[in-house]
Amino acid sequence: MNGKKSLAMLLLFIFLMPAQCLAGVYSNQIVNFTVNLPETWIPVEYNTIEQDVVFLRHFPGGYDSSLTIKSQEVDSSTPYTLDDLSDKQMKDIVDSAFNSTEDTTKTLLENKVIQVAGHKALYFVTRTAEDDTKVDTVWVLxxxxxxxxxxxxxxxxxTYDKVVSDLQQMLKTFRPYEVPAEVV
Structure with missing residues (x-):
């Protein structure tokens, strides 16, 4: 009887332990990417535009964060890439866009160059403040x-710190979609 009670307690302990959030692989052939995302990010199936994928992460208090991935093919005859630009030239693109806008509800918080899959990427953060609500948007191009x-x-x-941590981990695994090899 004591052995059964111990087994029951062990099973109860296992089932009541909080599950760890394991990364899941998500691929999309249309938008042309594969990433690892924590399972707290749920893909949204509405897909109003074929060239985007949206994920949501719910936080207590009723606020959902969203992650959107969009893609657009570029003419392959174009000889230039973002790698051809200096970091300053890339950051100047964002700075000039913000300096030319009259939208006073948005603030540029951060503007830097990072690496994604071994190539340069623009990374900038904006804050929109309306009424008493502040919303941050991270952009990676x-x-x-x-x-x-x-x-x-x-x-x-x-919730910015939690979401940015997820984004940084996701960017480390971002790669173009590859068609799986056929099984013979």
Whole structure:
């Protein structure tokens, strides 16, 4: 009887332990990418535009963060890539866009160049403040194998650190979609 009770307690302990969030692989042939994302990010099936994929992450308090990945093919005859630009030239693109806008509700918080799959990427963060709500959007723009990718993550300022951590991990695994080899 004591052995059964111990086994029951062990099983109860295992089932009541919080599950760890394991990364899941997500691929999309249309948008042309494969990434690892924590399972807290749920793909949204509405797909209003074929060239984008949206994921949501729910936080207590009712605020959902969104992660959108868009792609657009680039003419392969174009000889230039973002790697051909200096970091300053890339950051100047974002700075000039913000300096030319009259939208006072948006603030540029960060503007830098990072690496995605071994290539330069623009990484910048904006904050929109309306009423008492502050929303941060992280933008990552890069070019891989003649495909221009735009990744945007929108989150409440309170959940920014958690979401950016997920984004950084995802960017480390980002790669263009590859057709699986046929099994013979």
């Amino acid at each position: 890069f070019l891989l194998k003649n495909v221009f990718y735009t990744i945007s993550v929108t989150t409440n300022t309170d």
